[in-house]
Amino acid sequence: xxxxxxxxxxVICKSGTxxxxxxxxxxxxxxxxxxxxxxxxxxxMLMATSNEGSKATYEQGVEKDKFxxxxxxxxxxxxxxxxxxxxxxxxxxxxxxxxxxxxxxQYFGPGTRLTVT
Amino acid sequence: TQLLEQxxxxxxxxxxxxxxxxxxxxxxxSSLQWYRxxxxxxxxxxxxxxxxxxxxxxxxLTFQFGDxxxxxxxxxxxxxxGDTGLYLCAAKAQGGSEKLVFxxxxxxxxxx
Numbered sequence: 001x002x003x004x005x006x007x008x009x010x011v012i013c014k015s016g017t018x019x020x021x022x023x024x025x026x027x028x029x030x031x032x033x034x035x036x037x038x039x040x041x042x043x044x045m046l047m048a049t050s051n052e053g054s055k056a057t058y059e060q061g062v063e064k065d066k067f068x069x070x071x072x073x074x075x076x077x078x079x080x081x082x083x084x085x086x087x088x089x090x091x092x093x094x095x096x097x098x099x100x101x102x103x104x105x106q107y108f109g110p111g112t113r114l115t116v117t
Numbered sequence: 118t119q120l121l122e123q124x125x126x127x128x129x130x131x132x133x134x135x136x137x138x139x140x141x142x143x144x145x146x147s148s149l150q151w152y153r154x155x156x157x158x159x160x161x162x163x164x165x166x167x168x169x170x171x172x173x174x175x176x177x178l179t180f181q182f183g184d185x186x187x188x189x190x191x192x193x194x195x196x197x198x199g200d201t202g203l204y205l206c207a208a209k210a211q212g213g214s215e216k217l218v219f220x221x222x223x224x225x226x227x228x229x
Contacts, residue, residue: 108159
C-alpha cells in the first residue's frame with residue numbers, strides 16, 4: 001500500500017513552453033501533497049505544499065506564477081512549469097501524506113526528469 | 118533555520134565492510150526519518166525514529182536516535198553492493214508543520 005505515481009517519468013521540452021507533471025496517490029487519499037526539486041548530486045528542496053481544495057503554499061523564493069500547482073482531488077496534484085527555461089531543468093519529486101492509517105507518513109513518487117532545451 | 122548536517126558526504130567502501138552515517142542538528146525533533154534514494158528514483162522511507170535513545174534494526178541496518186533527539190546515526194553491517202545509494206535524513210520542520218527538511222545526503226558506493 002501507499003504507492004505514489006508520477007507522470008511523465010521524463011520529459012524534454014523547448015524553452016518557452018509549459019509542462020504539466022501529475023502526482024497520484026494510487027491506493028490512499030492524500031489531502032496534502034508536496035512538490036520538491038532536486039538538482040544533480042544535491043538533496044531535495046521543498047517547493048510547495050499542495051492542499052486539496054485550496055491554494056498551494058509556496059516556499060520562499062519559489063515563483064507561484066511560474067510553478068502552478070493544482071490539487072483538484074484527494075488523489076491527484078499537478079505541477080505546471082510555465083514558460084520553462086533551461087535553468088528549470090531538474091528532477092521534480094512529489095510526495096503524498098497518508099492519513100492516520102499510514103501514520104501520516106509522506107510517501108514519495110518516482111520523480112520526473114525535466115529537461116528544457 | 119533548522120539544518121540537518123549529514124556526514125560523510127561521500128563514502129566508498131568494499132563489500133563486507135561496516136559503515137556509519139551521521140545526521141546532526143542543533144534543533145530538537147519530535148521524529149527523524151531515514152530515506153534511501155537510487156539514481157532517477159524517488160526516496161524510499163527506511164525508518165522513522167521517535168523516542169530519544171531509540172534503536173531500530175532493519176536487517177543489516179541499525180538506526181539510532183540521540184538521547185536529546187538532535188542527532189541520529191545509520192550503521193550498516195557487512196555492506197553489499199545493493200546498499201549503494203544516497204542516504205538522506207529528514208525531519209519535520211518546527212512548529213507542527215508537516216514539511217520535511219532534508220539533509221544533503223550521504224552518497225554511498227559499495228564496491229564488489
